[in-house]
Amino acid sequence: MPASTPRPVGASGPELHDHLTCVAAPATWLSPPDGRLAGGPGGLYVADRRVLSRLVVTLDGAEPEPRDAETLGADRVRFTAARGALAVERVRTVRHDGGTERITMRNDGDGIATVTFEVTAAADLAQISDVKAGDPPPPETPLRDGAVLTGPDGYEVRLEGRTEAALVLAPGDRFTTTLTVRAAPPPVPGFRPAPPDGPPPWARTPLTVRSADPRLDALVAQGVADLGALLLADEGDLYCAAGSPWYLTLFGRDALWAARLALPLGHEPAAGTLRTLARHQGTGHDPVTEEEPGKIPHELRPAYAPGRLPPVYYGSVDATALFVVTLAEAWHWGMPAEEVEALLPAAERALAWLGTFEEFVSYRGSAERLPNQGWKDSSDGIQHLDGTCATPPIALSEVQAYAYQAAMLGADLLEAYGRDGDRHRSWARGLAARFRARFWLEEGYPAIALDGTGAPVDGLASNAGHLLGTGLLDRDEEARVARRLGELNSGWGLRTLTAEAAGYDPLSYHRGSVWPHDTAIAMLGLSRTGHREQAAELARGLIAVAPAFGHRLPELFGGQARRDGAAPVPYPPACRPQAWSAAVSPALVTVLFGLHRDATTGQVSATPLPGFGPMTVTGVRAGGRTLTFTTEDGAPASD
Known part of the structure; x- marks a missing residue:
């Protein structure tokens, strides 16, 4: 929304209109058009809990400059960025129990590129209702490859994938890593939203x-x-x-x-x-x-x-x-x-x-x-x-x-x-x-x-x-x-x-x-x-x-x-x-x-x-x- 547009009186919740959203209920992943997660309402949520509150990609300690963002479907979006001769593509896909982000870096220059690649990831396990209310989020816990974060009520989050690398890329060379986040809500009695067993009934012949x-x-x-x-x-x-x-x-x-x-x-x-x-x-x-x-x-x-x-x-x-x-x-x-x-x-x-x-x-x-x-x-x-x-x-x-x-x-x-x-x-x-x-x-x-x-x-x-x-x-x-x-x-x-x-x-x-x-x-x-x-x-x-x-x-x-x-x-x-x-x-x-x-x-x-x-x-x-x-x-x- 342009800066001159007033916020609606009584509007309940954070501003989302410029966010890109991927959905595979009961999971949703939303972020601004640059794709970064670093505060605000953005994040990967599974079953009403934010299982990824921070996701920042840096090259030699600096974030690449955003270029474009494109929605590829209800559950997928692609972000592109660049830093010098290095092009960065991030393809984000949400799944019912979490999501993946495939990060590809390509050297489009004429010379060899030496760069330190790093991803900072963290989870705060905030309740979606608290985020909607604008309450201060809980402290974040860093997520590392293979480690499991367990919340006080038994909610578990695991991140898998390479989050740092010292790279030497010749012209045209690529480096790719895929980060996978999986979440497991605690077993509770009573009603619980569950993902469907398969694709929609109309998937083979969509309207x-x-x-x-x-x-x-x-x-x-x-x-x-x-x-x-x-x-x-x-x-x-x-x-x-x-x-x-x-x-x-x-x-x-x-x-x-x-x-x-x-x-x-x-x-x-x-x-x-x-x-x-x-x-x-x-x-x-x-x-x-x-x-x-x-x-x-x-x-x-x-x-x-x-x-x-x-x-x-x-x-x-x-x-x-x-x-x-x-x-x-x-x-x-x-x-x-x-x-x-x-x-x-x-x-x-x-x-x-x-x-x-x-x-x-x-x-x-x-x-x-x-x-x-x-x-x-x-x-x-x-x-x-x-x-x-x-x-x-x-x-x-x-x-x-x-x-x-x-x-x-x-x-x-x-x-x-x-x-x-x-x-x-x-x-x-x-x-x-x-x-x-x-x-x-x-x-x-x-x-x-x-x-x-x-x-x-x-x-x-x-x-x-x-x-x-x-x-x-x-x-x-x-x-x-x-x-x-x-x-x-x-x-x-x-x-x-x-x-x-x-x-x-x-x-x-x-x-x-x-x-x-x-x-x-x-x-x-x-x-x-x-x-x-x-x-x-x-x-x-x-x-x-x-x-x-x-x-x-x-x-x-x-x-x-x-x-x-x-x-x-x-x-x-x-x-x-x-x-x-x-x-x-x-x-x-x-x-x-x-x-x-x-x-x-x-x-x-x-x-x-x-x-x-x-x-x-x-x-x-x-x-x-x-x-x-x-x-x-x-x-x-x-x-």
């Missing part, structure tokens, strides 16, 4: 777009690669970690949305996410963890990664409804019938939890742990138009839409397997009637929420985009929401809050910034409700913004209006990659090609959007088939 716009092609490729790099497993079941570096673990809401947006990659991430969350579904009442019977957890972390929340925490008002919707959508997309049936008891428990709310689904829990329990979960994320924060318990508009959709789709799903679903439809119809009576404002759009007093939280917000396509709104209401969403479009994507609100701040977390996944959800809703030109406009914004971030969309960025020649303003601590931002890529494929799978026939149809030129998509996986679609600028696509 790929070839179009007239290279930005779109690169955005899809990067998003698909990042989703693969963020995959974790629980008892062999795949799910996407929320994001690097702060959230390489399971977040219920994030993982469910990522799986839904990524369904063109196949049903496996959705199925694995659902099975994992079902294993941790609430069974009793616990005021500390906010567990309730049938409730889907918000966040799970292992016991060795302490934070301010319990290791298994249920403070989410929307994950339970999203669980049912994700199961229904995965069923429509071709999830095997026996796998769907095995999850029906968990879906019924989730629907029963929704049914405990007699009026609206709202927060139930302690504001001291998480003040807002929807996706806009910052302390000031839900505000009235005059800038005052809404008081809990808060009933969010989008949560009512998720709950309605869950009850209706859940009823269909249950009846398809011979179970009773009609009582859930009845509950949904009552919720829709109450919503229509209480949430709609005179200005012609639904309130963000109802606060603890029952008063509507006014001001136009991107929450309204999540209502589209859920069935909660009638056709006239959908049209009104579609029109008003245009007022939130920055040109790069939807602002989370209208600029007319007193609390609007384009560089805040949730009060005017742009979140790519939020825009993609609205884009999908617009497409599914027949507002295809508005969907196309949002798609163009997401494609246009991608090059500014190396085609790796961040968690969020500034909501300033798009201007010719200007780039979007980064949000310094944003995660990049983040799962639901990476999942924007397959979501774009869904919208641009108009993909739809008929659960009855098993056929996938495509009705492409006009205005994007000829396009071909390969690697669409549905119901055991891998499909290719080709279209000529909006003409019906052929398989």
Whole structure:
């Protein structure tokens, strides 16, 4: 970010926007563009612990001058530097249990070069939560070839590789050494993020777009690669970690949305996410963890990664409804019938939890742990138009839409397997009637929420985009929401809050910034409700913004209006990659090609959007088939 750009008020965490990141969950390796690790948030992290905090290469005691840095994939980056006639290349690759750095030095001069090569490496074993909070790091311990560093809680780190050499290089000669860092977290009972057993299910035929716009092609490729790099497993079941570096673990809401947006990659991430969350579904009442019977957890972390929340925490008002919707959508997309049936008891428990709310689904829990329990979960994320924060318990508009959709789709799903679903439809119809009576404002759009007093939280917000396509709104209401969403479009994507609100701040977390996944959800809703030109406009914004971030969309960025020649303003601590931002890529494929799978026939149809030129998509996986679609600028696509 340029020095003149202000740091966002309330930005939580160190600045990361200029860092290069390699990911192979649960490991991530990030550093500035020069590749050196020497303070700050950079480092190699494995399972929420920094196992490499210092890595400095010197030649005769001086660091070579950086030349270039290039991302080679989700898990790899190359740095180049030089000192005199000596060229230095560092190829860094992260692995699930650590990483490697291959350092190659070449004499490009005409004479013999005599040089002392040295690598200084150290680990401080800092907790990722402490780094995010900006706490002083623990003392570093030097790492030497073959030595094992053991932390006080049993966390082990080993470095292997040659770290010093006295070299004599003739012209054209090379010297190469590879450093390998391996980490072993201590064995602990309970939940523990584990690497997947193999490559992503789509690895042999990855989702790929070839179009007239290279930005779109690169955005899809990067998003698909990042989703693969963020995959974790629980008892062999795949799910996407929320994001690097702060959230390489399971977040219920994030993982469910990522799986839904990524369904063109196949049903496996959705199925694995659902099975994992079902294993941790609430069974009793616990005021500390906010567990309730049938409730889907918000966040799970292992016991060795302490934070301010319990290791298994249920403070989410929307994950339970999203669980049912994700199961229904995965069923429509071709999830095997026996796998769907095995999850029906968990879906019924989730629907029963929704049914405990007699009026609206709202927060139930302690504001001291998480003040807002929807996706806009910052302390000031839900505000009235005059800038005052809404008081809990808060009933969010989008949560009512998720709950309605869950009850209706859940009823269909249950009846398809011979179970009773009609009582859930009845509950949904009552919720829709109450919503229509209480949430709609005179200005012609639904309130963000109802606060603890029952008063509507006014001001136009991107929450309204999540209502589209859920069935909660009638056709006239959908049209009104579609029109008003245009007022939130920055040109790069939807602002989370209208600029007319007193609390609007384009560089805040949730009060005017742009979140790519939020825009993609609205884009999908617009497409599914027949507002295809508005969907196309949002798609163009997401494609246009991608090059500014190396085609790796961040968690969020500034909501300033798009201007010719200007780039979007980064949000310094944003995660990049983040799962639901990476999942924007397959979501774009869904919208641009108009993909739809008929659960009855098993056929996938495509009705492409006009205005994007000829396009071909390969690697669409549905119901055991891998499909290719080709279209000529909006003409019906052929398989």
